[in-house]
Structure formats: structure tokens, C-alpha cells
Amino acid sequence: MDNTNLSSLSVDQDLLERINPVFNTAKMTLFQLASAGDRDAANIADALGLTLEGTQDDATPEELLSNEIILETHFRTMGALAEKSGFPTEVDLPCGYTPRAIEFARKGIRFVGLDLPAAINEAGPIITSLVDEDKRHLVRFEGVDATNYESLKKVFDEIPGEVCITTEGLLMYFTDSEAGELCDNIRRILNQHFIRRPSRSADHEKAERKRRDNQANQ
Numbered sequence: 001m002d003n004t005n006l007s008s009l010s011v012d013q014d015l016l017e018r019i020n021p022v023f024n025t026a027k028m029t030l031f032q033l034a035s036a037g038d039r040d041a042a043n044i045a046d047a048l049g050l051t052l053e054g055t056q057d058d059a060t061p062e063e064l065l066s067n068e069i070i071l072e073t074h075f076r077t078m079g080a081l082a083e084k085s086g087f088p089t090e091v092d093l094p095c096g097y098t099p100r101a102i103e104f105a106r107k108g109i110r111f112v113g114l115d116l117p118a119a120i121n122e123a124g125p126i127i128t129s130l131v132d133e134d135k136r137h138l139v140r141f142e143g144v145d146a147t148n149y150e151s152l153k154k155v156f157d158e159i160p161g162e163v164c165i166t167t168e169g170l171l172m173y174f175t176d177s178e179a180g181e182l183c184d185n186i187r188r189i190l191n192q193h194f195i196r197r198p199s200r201s202a203d204h205e206k207a208e209r210k211r212r213d214n215q216a217n218q
């Protein structure tokens with residue numbers, strides 16, 4: 001099937017949620033981030049009407065606390081790394097219901113959120129409505145399948161310049177072959193569109209080779 005235009009398909013939200021239960025884990029992580037005190041996450045969780053009982057299964061208070069700490073640490077570290085990359089566009093794959101679009105748009109960084117259409121159909125409009133109006137042009141959401149190269153290529157073809165791609169909370173749900181597809185797809189995308197090899201890095205490699213040769217000859 002040619003699914004290069006997944007976002008434009010008419011979809012049955014209930015059916016999509018039943019087909020892919022991983023989809024609901026994104027609501028679990030959003031709620032954890034909101035509980036950890038992230039205001040943007042709390043606003044999205046409110047707009048979605050999320051509840052503790054509806055999102056956290058049977059987790060004990062201790063499990064909840066440790067999940068929140070782990071989740072917030074991942075979220076902040078990944079956000080800081082993406083921002084520090086200095087690239088003008090941050091692509092989150094999969095974005096789920098992350099509040100990162102709101103935070104990055106506030107800082108003037110373009111944000112492209114990619115996830116399965118079931119998540120994007122719901123998350124896209126809600127999150128975009130919470131982005132400051134004068135920054136909404138910086139934010140975009142697209143339905144993709146991370147294991148399908150063509151669906152990704154179509155989106156990346158429209159992104160000018162360099163990108164930072166972040167991936168959180170997906171690989172553990174993938175089989176080895178799906179994880180391999182995802183890595184291959186990202187490699188192909190980076191090779192075709194964004195990798196620049198500045199002369200500084202060529203010089204660095206040359207110096208590194210010379211250092212290794214010298215060491216070997218000692």
C-alpha cells in the first residue's frame with residue numbers, strides 16, 4: 001500500500017486506538033510529565049480530559065513517583081540536547097502528546113511532531129491551540145509510520161535546513177526488525193538531506209588518524 005499521505009486519510013479514531021495500543025502509552029507519559037509539574041503538559045492533559053486512573057494502570061504511588069522522575073529526566077535531557085544542537089528544526093519521532101512544541105516555539109525553534117495518524121489527529125490540533133498565536137507558524141504535526149521510509153521522506157523533503165531528530169519511548173515497543181527499519185530510515189533521511197561534513201571535522205579526523213599512527217609506531 002502506498003501510505004505516503006497518511007494524514008489526509010479519513011480515520012476511525014477508536015479503531016486506530018484498538019489496532020495500536022502503544023498509542024495510549026503516550027497519554028501515560030504526558031500525564032506523568034504533568035504530575036511532575038510541567039505546566040504545558042498539564043494544560044494538554046486537561047484539554048484531553050486525562051485522569052490518573054485512566055492513564056496509569058495499577059501503578060502504586062511509589063511506582064508513579066519513580067516513573068515521573070525518570071520521564072522528566074528523559075524529557076528535559078532530550079530537550080536540552082536538541083536545543084543545544086543549534087539546528088533550526090527539532091523533529092520529534094514519535095512526539096505523542098509531548099508539550100515540546102509549545103516550549104520550542106516559545107524559544108523560536110521550529111518543531112515538527114511525527115507520530116501515527118491516530119495520535120497526530122488528536123494531539124496536533126490541541127497542542128497547536130496551546131502554542132502562542134504568533135508562534136504557531138513554527139509548529140507542524142504529521143502522521144507517519146516510523147518503519148515506512150516513504151512516509152518519513154515526504155515530510156522531511158519539506159523541511160529546509162538542518163534538523164535534530166529525537167526519539168523517546170518507541171524502540172522498546174519495536175521488534176528488532178522494526179527498530180532496524182527505523183534506524184535505517186533515519187540514516188537514509190540524514191544522508192540524503194542534512195549531513196554536512198565541515199572541513200573542521202575532516203581536519204579533526206586527519207589529526208586523530210595521525211595520533212593513532214604515531215601511537216602504533218611507538
Ligand SMILES: C[S@@+](CC[C@H](N)C(=O)[O-])C[C@H]1O[C@@H](n2cnc3c(N)ncnc32)[C@H](O)[C@@H]1O
Nearest residue numbers: 023025026029094095096115116145146168169
Ligand atoms: C511511549 S509513547 C512516547 C511518546 C513521546 N515520545 C513521549 O515520550 O511522551 C510511544 C509513541 O509511539 C508511537 N508509535 C508507535 N508505533 C509507531 C510507528 N510505527 N510510527 C510512529 N509512531 C509510532 C505511538 O503512537 C506513541 O505515541
